[in-house]
Amino acid sequence: MPVWLREHSWRQTLSAVHLSLPLRGARATPANIFCSEQYLKVSIPPFLFEAVLYAPIDDTNSTAKIGNGNIFFTLYKKEPAMWDSLTLANADKEKLQYLRENAVLKAQEKAKEETEAKKITKQEHKKYALEATMKLEEAERKRIEDLKEKERQKVTKELELWKNQQKDGDKYKSTQKKGELHQEIEPLKERKNEKMNKTMIPNEGTSKTRLKSTKGCHDSCSIFSQNLKEEQLPAPRAAATIKVNFTPRVFPTALRESRVAEEEEWLHKQAEARRIINSDLSELEDLKEEEKNPDWLKDKGNKMFAMGDYLGAVNAYNLAVRLNNKLPLLYLNRAACHLKLRNLHKAIEDSSKALELLTPPVPDNENARVKAHVRRGTAFCQLELYTEGLHDYEAALKIDPKNKNIEEDAEKIRHLIQGTMQSS
């Protein structure tokens, strides 16, 4: 329940009402005051003061002064008349309610209108500013265009002038040329004589003494100098060949053709792989120095493979893998051993691992990838999984389309699948 503030006092003149409202210690701000045409409310919880005014007032111009624990209202009457009392005496509850709501609505509408008006003015200001800027830029642009146009016209005029001078020169030349055209085949001496007999025709300075050709009519240059020049020309050079080499690159393609990013990645991976030394060194303590080197072990394995010692080769590769499990060639070669030993599943595993490590696919690791596919394909076929085998052969062919052996084998597998041929 609000606490009503009732100890207000008021005076009036013909045009205004002066209302003084003590606040009983409460602090008031403009937000606590609500005023409309015929309704005044001051709400400072828990205090409340409201008044339905006797007659309408001009709420826009009326003022409220807050200070000294008091609010002092100056309300300008809409119609100058003396009021019987401050408030409407016989206002019933409903009328009060209606007036209150009306007042609120009116106030809201007013606020809305004000914001609208503000927005509109703001937009107009913006538009004006924009137009002004555009005008300025337009003017600047036009100025530059005009400058350019002027230049263009100036140059066009100069060009025309120059062209006409050339034309005059050309006219002489064309008459001379027509005469010259069927003479060019004749031997030099004859030409010289003939020309001597003709009248001296002005010639554009072509002599190698670098006479600057003047525009317009040309000085009649001696025709002799031209012919002399022809005799002075050195004979055609003695033919010779110069052999060239081109700058080599790590990858055979030129910079722009290479997929540099991928190739870098591949090189990086290789470098990384070389640096890895994994697995427990404690186990390997009793190994000789060279036996701790995966490359050395790989070479050993290769040699044993070549001699037919497939188990020995597998052991070498195993040890190498334990030292460094990121070298694709170890898996690749071990797969070849497993094939020979008919450990087909292991061969498939190793070829797969090798292919995994041979990413990204670049020209540099083409050979290795082809081998991996072929070995896995062979293993699949020996397990009679011909479809999978064919997949691998076709992958190998994709990388190396020119390989006849792979092509033939792929064909054989296709036939097998179609069942038209006995096993290969």
Add this chain to the structure above:
Amino acid sequence: SGAAGPDRPQVVSHVQQALSYTVFDCKWVPRSARLLCLGSAARGTGLVQLYELHGARLELLREIEKPKPIKCGTFGATSLQQRYLATGDFDGNLNIWNLEAPEIPVYSVKGHKEIINSIDGVGGLGIGEGAPEIVTGSRDGTVKVWDPRQNDTPVANMEPVQGESKRDCWTVAFGNAYNQEERVVCAGYDNGDIKLFDLKTMSLRWETNIKNGVCSVEFDRKDINMNKLVATSLEGKFHVFDMRTQHPTKGFASVSEKAQKSTIWQVRHLPQNRDIFMTSGGSGSLHLWKYEYPAQRSKKDSEGSEMGVAGSVSLLQNVTLSTQPISSLDWSPDKKGLCVCGAFDQTVRVLIVTKLNKI
């Protein structure tokens, strides 16, 4: 577009001409307001179109069709009276044409097994001394020098060593032709190799590699003691070499500049000022550069050998004309600042670069 400072050269677009074919090369006809466009028609034949500049437009004077698309052309080896055009085509043929009677070439040879990417001529037009010669560079990896007075066989052949895998030659240029005997050919390849061949001694004088494929090489002047060489490449870089001082191991000093992200297709020096050159780019832009020499062009290294000192390059102006690469560019030798460029948007543009006198 570009800076509009009061004294900066401006690149003004004078005429634009839409073509119905792909233009690969454009060249001014010397001593005239006429220009040539060379290219490939949609039906796979070669086209040569001769235009004349009339005020603000180009008038087509003549159109010549040939069986094979034409990649490049030069007037460099012809006399001023004859003004014969030498062309290289997609089939490796070198032909020299009299444009007044173009049905049969004046000279013809199947010089290469593959497309001739670049051609240059020297000894003609009253410039320089010595025999007129033409050099062609081809995708077959060879660079060959021809004398129009000798049929069928080149007078010099720069080819890969037996067994060496070939690299495409993308650009060739003559230089150092300051007297009757001296001459060099510079060739750029797709793997970034630049090689300098000395034709007097028939040997390789210098080589280097700039990592990215070399699209265009040009000496600032063909007919003087070689002074500067500009080489442009893929990925927006170009190098300016000071060719006056060759160090026994380090070769020639150079300065390089990265102009933009895309390929720099061409470089062309202003005929009237050898320190100004224009580069054209894959993004459809043109950049105008000026080279400034250092205080001392050479110095001695720790062992007492002379080595060159490179200067610096500054950008005078740039402009974007097209969305497609501008693949060919040629300055008029007669009117300073007048140039023509051809782009892959099938348009040839005549431009005027102003205020070059003030540089």
